[in-house]
Amino acid sequence: MKKILMIFTALLFGSLLWGCFDYAIDEDGLLVSEDGGCYVLNFDLIDTDQKTVKSSVYPPVIDTTSCTIDIYVVYGAVLDNVYPRFSLYLNCKLEPKITGRMDLSDMQPRQWDVISGNRKVRKTYTVYFHEEEPIK
Amino acid sequence: MKKTIYLLICSLFAGLMLGCNSPEGPTTLLKNDCLHRSWGIHMVGEELVFAYAAAMPYGTGKIESMKVTASIAGGPSTRFDTRAYKTSQAGVEVGTTVATNIPQTNPCSSKVDLIVDTCAITLRYYYEIPEEARDKDVTFTFYASADNGEVVSYEMGPIHCSRQDCRTGLEANNERCYISIEDMAVYTYDEVVAGNKSVDIIYTYKTVKTPTSPSGSSSIGGLNKCFMAPTTEAINRIEELKTIQLPPVERNTKLRESAHAKDEVIEQSKWHLYITDEDFAALDFRPSPVGMGYSNLVTNFVTEYNCIWIESEDGRYRAWMWVNTPSSDLTDQITFGMKRYEVK
Numbered sequence: 257m258k259k260i261l262m263i264f265t266a267l268l269f270g271s272l273l274w275g276c277f278d279y280a281i282d283e284d285g286l287l288v289s290e291d292g293g294c295y296v297l298n299f300d301l302i303d304t305d306q307k308t309v310k311s312s313v314y315p316p317v318i319d320t321t322s323c324t325i326d327i328y329v330v331y332g333a334v335l336d337n338v339y340p341r342f343s344l345y346l347n348c349k350l351e352p353k354i355t356g357r358m359d360l361s362d363m364q365p366r367q368w369d370v371i372s373g374n375r376k377v378r379k380t381y382t383v384y385f386h387e388e389e390p391i392k
Numbered sequence: 393m394k395k396t397i398y399l400l401i402c403s404l405f406a407g408l409m410l411g412c413n414s415p416e417g418p419t420t421l422l423k424n425d426c427l428h429r430s431w432g433i434h435m436v437g438e439e440l441v442f443a444y445a446a447a448m449p450y451g452t453g454k455i456e457s458m459k460v461t462a463s464i465a466g467g468p469s470t471r472f473d474t475r476a477y478k479t480s481q482a483g484v485e486v487g488t489t490v491a492t493n494i495p496q497t498n499p500c501s502s503k504v505d506l507i508v509d510t511c512a513i514t515l516r517y518y519y520e521i522p523e524e525a526r527d528k529d530v531t532f533t534f535y536a537s538a539d540n541g542e543v544v545s546y547e548m549g550p551i552h553c554s555r556q557d558c559r560t561g562l563e564a565n566n567e568r569c570y571i572s573i574e575d576m577a578v579y580t581y582d583e584v585v586a587g588n589k590s591v592d593i594i595y596t597y598k599t600v601k602t603p604t605s606p607s608g609s610s611s612i613g614g615l616n617k618c619f620m621a622p623t624t625e626a627i628n629r630i631e632e633l634k635t636i637q638l639p640p641v642e643r644n645t646k647l648r649e650s651a652h653a654k655d656e657v658i659e660q661s662k663w664h665l666y667i668t669d670e671d672f673a674a675l676d677f678r679p680s681p682v683g684m685g686y687s688n689l690v691t692n693f694v695t696e697y698n699c700i701w702i703e704s705e706d707g708r709y710r711a712w713m714w715v716n717t718p719s720s721d722l723t724d725q726i727t728f729g730m731k732r733y734e735v736k
Contacts, residue, residue: 304684305651305698313603330692331602331614332630337648337685356681361629390614391601 282349282375289347294372294379295320298343299327301335304357309333311388325383331390335360340383347373360385422448422455422542426534429516432657433554433666436526439469440519442548446536447512453540457505458491460517463531463549465499467520472504476513491515527555527669555669560658560729569595570622570639573702573709576730584639591622591639592704593647593713597724598632614692617715617726619700621645621688629689646677646686646703653699658714658729672710672733677703695719695726710735 280288299316303309310316314328329335337357342350351369360366363385370379423446430441446455458472475487490513491504506513519532529550537543559576570579571593579589600614620626620633623642627633654665676683690700695715702711715728 303649304687305649305694307651307694331600332618332632332691334629334687334689334691336687336689337680357685358680359685388602388614391603 284349286349287347287373288375289373291346291373292377293345294348294370294377295345296325296342296370296381297345299325299383300341301327301329301333301360302339302341303333304337309335309338313388314386323379323381325381326386327383328386328388331388333387335363335385340366342368342370344370345373351378363387420542420544421452421540422446422536422538422544424534424536424544424546426546426548428548428551431664433556433668434521434551435554435556435558435657436521436523437467438521440521440530440551442517442519442532442534443514444517444534444536444546445512445514446538446544448538448540448542450511452511453538453542454509454511455506455513456537456539457494457503458513458515459501459503459535459537461498461501461533461535462519463500464522464525464528466502467522469518469520470502471518472502473516473518474504476515521553525553528553556667556672556731556733558655558657558729558731560660562728562730564595564726564728566597566724571595571730573645573704573711573730573732576732581637581639589639590641590643592643592645592709593702594620594622594627594636594638595726596620596633596636597726599722600632616691617693617695619647619690619693619713621647621705623688626688630691633689643705644688645705647688647690648677648684648686648701649690649693649698650701651698653701653712655712655714655729655731658716658731660716667712667731669733672712672735675701675703675710677701707735709733 282288296318299318301309309329311328311330317326336359338360339357340354344350349371351371366383368381370381425445427443429443430439432438434440444458446458472491472493474489474491474493476490477485477487480486490508491506494503494505496503502517504515529552531547531549534546534548535543557576562578564571564578568578568580570581570584570591572579572590573592574590583589584591596618598615598618602614615632618633621644622639623644624638627636627638653667654663655667656664677686679685693715695717696719700713702713710733712731713728715726717726
């Protein structure tokens, strides 16, 4: 009986240690992988009514080489309380974190760092905001 | 051991029987019951509807009268419905007059005397919520009396009445575009100046052509239905709004477009969803991440789906606005409703 218990305990500890080595977790409780991929897949701005304000004509242009995002919003969109929504490559994370709605009404470029899944690559993305041009 | 179990079972049965015989106070032949038939948040001017029933065994007597006393005197339309209803096979309620109203000196009371010989009756009681009941609890005591001298009573409530006001069917267009929360009304510029009206929101409808494709063909793509605070800052944000005539007093009203908030009264739907006093109390216009933030301008407003939460500049009123006109209606004319909550 005692022997079995001991074996079980050893197995349990063993598995825990195994876990520690296999799946590293960073300070935010997010998975650290071995992947060095570091880029943005998509970008959107969500208004207070939970709907996008981006232009239906011009999709956002994401340049993963020069690390720029050009987002086009509909004419007259109010960007006082919008939620920037990034879609990132597997296991990547953002810095600074987006904690809530932001006031982007000045349309000035904003910068976010994208950090790769293995936390070794960091790329600074610049987001440029554009408004659809009305036809006179 | 066996003896103990036997004793225990005996005492259990004895206890049960005792329970059966326990006195429940004086019993009457006349019994009564009551239902609250109305729903909603019970705003001032709305009616609370009750169905009050009384009955006694056949042959033991007849019901003579019914009376109700409210803790706060109801509005002018407070009354007993003197008809008793049955539902026909077609699903229509058919009423038969069974009672007459007896005027009461106490303004909180309503009374009817039955004019038919019956031992069972259900009557409806309508209570118009008066201004005095705003944000207060109302309780009701129903009484029924029979010709054998028995009187029974039934307590209803407390029912909480809302602090809100609401207005439906307000009309606005590019001329009549100055919305006042205090008056819950829409004015033209001349009316605002002549009557010294307070203006909290300006409505406007503007269409701006934007390209539908990068190659250049165009469609109506921007602004549409807009609501803004009557301030220079707000109208100067967009070129097309700069020509709007501001009222003499500028008020920096807080506006926030939102979705997924509905109200049956204003929307005239059958979903039984309401904007409650708690919803207004929970509003937080502080910037994110503490609150939900606010703006002084709402553009591209989607009617029938979105709504606007409003707080007046002085913080006295919070309001909720819903536009009934369909989004497909591409004119400046809108019909809307508004709910208002006075913050104390």
